[in-house]
Amino acid sequence: MTGVGLVSPLGVGTDATWQGMLAGRSGIGPITLFDPARYSTRFAGEVTGFDPLTWIDKKDVKKCGRFIQFAIAATMMAMEQSGLRIGPDNDERVGVLIGSGIGGFEVIEREHQILLERGPDRVSPFFILSAIVNLAAGQVSVRLGAKGPNSAVATACTTGAHAIGDACRLIQGGYADAMICGGTEAAITPLGVAGFCAMRALSTRNDDPTRASRPWDVDRDGFVVGEGGGILVIEAADEAERRGAVVLAEIAGYGMSADAYHLTAPPPDGDGVTRAMRAALKDAGLTPDRIQYLNAHATSTPLGDQAEATAIARIFGGNTSPLAISSTKSMTGHLLGGAGALEAGATVLALRDQMAPPTINLDHQDPGNSLDLVPHHAKPIAMEHAMTNSFGFGGTNASLIFTRASSTR
Numbered sequence: 001m002t003g004v005g006l007v008s009p010l011g012v013g014t015d016a017t018w019q020g021m022l023a024g025r026s027g028i029g030p031i032t033l034f035d036p037a038r039y040s041t042r043f044a045g046e047v048t049g050f051d052p053l054t055w056i057d058k059k060d061v062k063k064c065g066r067f068i069q070f071a072i073a074a075t076m077m078a079m080e081q082s083g084l085r086i087g088p089d090n091d092e093r094v095g096v097l098i099g100s101g102i103g104g105f106e107v108i109e110r111e112h113q114i115l116l117e118r119g120p121d122r123v124s125p126f127f128i129l130s131a132i133v134n135l136a137a138g139q140v141s142v143r144l145g146a147k148g149p150n151s152a153v154a155t156a157c158t159t160g161a162h163a164i165g166d167a168c169r170l171i172q173g174g175y176a177d178a179m180i181c182g183g184t185e186a187a188i189t190p191l192g193v194a195g196f197c198a199m200r201a202l203s204t205r206n207d208d209p210t211r212a213s214r215p216w217d218v219d220r221d222g223f224v225v226g227e228g229g230g231i232l233v234i235e236a237a238d239e240a241e242r243r244g245a246v247v248l249a250e251i252a253g254y255g256m257s258a259d260a261y262h263l264t265a266p267p268p269d270g271d272g273v274t275r276a277m278r279a280a281l282k283d284a285g286l287t288p289d290r291i292q293y294l295n296a297h298a299t300s301t302p303l304g305d306q307a308e309a310t311a312i313a314r315i316f317g318g319n320t321s322p323l324a325i326s327s328t329k330s331m332t333g334h335l336l337g338g339a340g341a342l343e344a345g346a347t348v349l350a351l352r353d354q355m356a357p358p359t360i361n362l363d364h365q366d367p368g369n370s371l372d373l374v375p376h377h378a379k380p381i382a383m384e385h386a387m388t389n390s391f392g393f394g395g396t397n398a399s400l401i402f403t404r405a406s407s408t409r
């Protein structure tokens with residue numbers, strides 16, 4: 001891996017996001033993207049200070065839903081860090097795989113309102129192209145001239161992790177030498193938030209939003225929806241070495257599984273999560289004791305956090321494990337289809353800097369859970385291998401394992 005680009009509620013840019021995580025800062029606040037006065041939840045993790053014109057020509061912005069804008073911005077950041085250039089000598093060997101759980105929600109809502117109020121002739125000709133999930137990858141491919149594999153993933157909150165793992169498989173299979181991959185989401189919209197409120201999935205801590213996302217805390221009451229995205233540039237090792245690229249980390253393992261249990265709730269014993277982590281370890285050829293840090297999926301929901309903790313304890317030995325675990329969602333909220341990629345980027349940066357970001361708002365840890373959840377403050381730890389988990393509606397699970405880059409050891 002040679003490039004990481006992040007756009008999140010903690011900041012526009014990889015450094016801004018990462019430094020915000022290390023500082024234990026919350027990116028959660030009152031919703032400003034629409035009037036939430038009638039909603040049971042009136043806060044979210046918005047990306048503030050984002051100007052799409054920094055990366056996209058004015059005439060093209062209207063062709064890009066907000067989720068596409070995030071993807072383009074994060075891609076440009078990742079490409080700049082990687083130093084990868086695309087031209088006639090390599091364009092057919094560079095691919096794009098970027099997913100989204102929902103796509104252009106705000107575009108769909110806006111154009112539907114235009115249809116109702118002004119009729120079908122007034123719907124934008126760019127409506128479909130700015131809303132459908134695969135147009136994040138499509139826009140990036142067209143802008144960069146990447147002619148290799150071009151695809152998208154839409155597996156709810158596992159999307160970002162699946163996109164990275166699947167992109168790695170394409171390189172391993174010989175279909176590409178480099179892949180631009182990750183996830184993006186922009187679902188803080190009237191209908192998006194209303195849907196999650198109707199499910200009673202969101203925290204309702206309206207009087208204290210910065211403390212609302214509290215994974216593994218006994219007082220957690222639901223997740224906080226966030227927006228943004230993460231893009232990674234991954235390359236075949238020999239190609240990165242050939243062009244003298246700085247390698248940030250190596251993808252060592254990828255595991256997938258299905259709960260086959262319930263559309264939204266995990267099995268209490270964390271069976272599907274356990275099998276995803278076990279598959280990633282097998283793929284990496286590692287035993288659990290070789291993993292020093294885990295960026296957990298932990299969204300701050302009562303059932304999900306406990307199921308993942310149970311699975312982690314089963315794999316890593318419970319209270320005897322030296323594993324450091326944190327949920328950066330405590331600071332960013334849950335980016336849905338962008339979460340897995342944002343957290344993969346954070347895991348890579350943790351390896352690079354040998355720093356585990358914290359789980360903030362963890363005032364009263366679940367009874368019986370004695371895992372090291374890095375409460376409140378980041379801490380330095382020596383790490384060679386790190387894992388990140390992502391799970392989604394429909395019972396879909398993924399785990400990724402990253403290894404510290406040889407050049408930084």
